[in-house]
Amino acid sequence: MTEAAQAYAQILASLKAEGRLRTLDHGNAAGLLDCTDNDYMGLGRDTAATQRFLRSLIDVGGGEKERREIEMVSCYGEKGEAEALMGSLASRLLMSRQDAYTSFECDLESEYGRPALIFNSGYHANTGCVAALAIPGTLIVADKLVHASIIDGIFLSKAPFKRFRHNDLTSLRKILDTEAGSYDRVLVIAESIYSMDGDCAPLRELAALKEQYPGMMLYIDEAHGFGVRGERGLGLCEETGILAQVDCLIGTLGKAAASSGAFAILSPLLKEYMINAARSFIFSTALPPVSVIWSASRFRCLTGMRAEREHLRKIAARLKAGVEEVTGETCVSDSQILPVMCGSSEKAVRLSEAMRRRGVLALPIRRPTVPPGTERLRISLNAAMTEADIDKILSALKDSWHEV
Secondary structure (H helix, E strand, O other), X not given: OOOOOHHHHHHHHHHHHOOOOOOOOOOOOOOOEEOOOOOOOOHHHXXXXXXXXXXXXXXXXXXXXXXXXXXXXXHHHHOOOHHHHOOOOOOHHHOOOOHHHHHHHHHHHHHHOOOXXXXXXXXXXXXXXXXXXXXXXXXXXXXXXXXXXXXHHHHHHOOOEXXXXXXXXXXXXXXXXXXXXXXXXXXXXXXXXXOOOOOEOOHHHHHHHHHHOOOEEEEEEOOXXXXXXXXXXXXXXXXXXXXXXXXXXXEEOOOOOOOXXXXXXXXXXXXXXXHHHOHHHHXXXXXXXXXXXXXXXXXXXXXXXXXXXXXXXXXXXXXXHHHHHHHXXXXXXXXXXXXXXXXOHHHHHHHHHHHHHOOEEOOEXXXXXXXXXXXXXXXEOOOOOOHHHHHHHHHHHHHHHHHO
């Protein structure tokens, strides 16, 4: 090992000693009830839909056009461009063929009532949009628990920023009262559902603040709400009736939509602005058209999954009650994400291992993902789970909790 590399080795050794060393190998998960992924609506487990889509790729240019995604795939084949499905080969600004992207953006606009812009990932969307919105004269005020991609967007913007206590409107108002008058605009940022605690932001109250502070803009990341909440699955902003008050809404496609990429819902002015100012959009090779066509098909499916959303709500409420009974502590979650607080990395790892031995895969979450002392297991539910699955999780948790 070179002298230059020794410092990195020491960091890894420290992480291992603290029980915080991450790896990509979680062992063989075959036969385990998987509570780790973000496939909240179970679309990633819909093998029949996947097989239909794959057949449309194999038969590109063929006659079957029963679904819109197959029509779009066939369109590429009919024009002798089937190979272009698999790779975009350029950024959106340099592409001559925009069919798949504009079609999906139109689908999103028809549901949200405002223009949409596709990004390569939620990380790209947040770093690009936050940094672009923070022009001179802007103060950013963000919830303390917003995602790392938002924090990185703030750092990239080089704009002044403040952070308010998690979901604490009093803390936010104090900052706005003190600071808002000194800036042309204040960009307030929150998530609809927080990925580690599963709790929800007070969205109605946040939107109402815009009436008191005329220079306020509202930015909501719906990464864990899109597809899962709202009558049409448009997210918690739809459910709470504040879509029109959100200046920038971010939805990700790699969770409930079981695909990849993300999108921003914006005013016509801000969409045009992002095309010209969001560096992660301008300087990234676009997603492959085949991925966008698949996302569009999953989005059209999500909007009609009302029964599945209600089922997910019910099993989540049942598991929450069970977690509280086992641990003796209040669970703050109001969503499909259930944390089991452990208090240390060592205990979180041991609890995960004990659950695994009982047939349930739930991974430990440790700092820096969560603050020290709040290490936990994160149990992620999906609409394909049954009441029997909840029974299994609770039985495994109860036995594992007493063991650990």
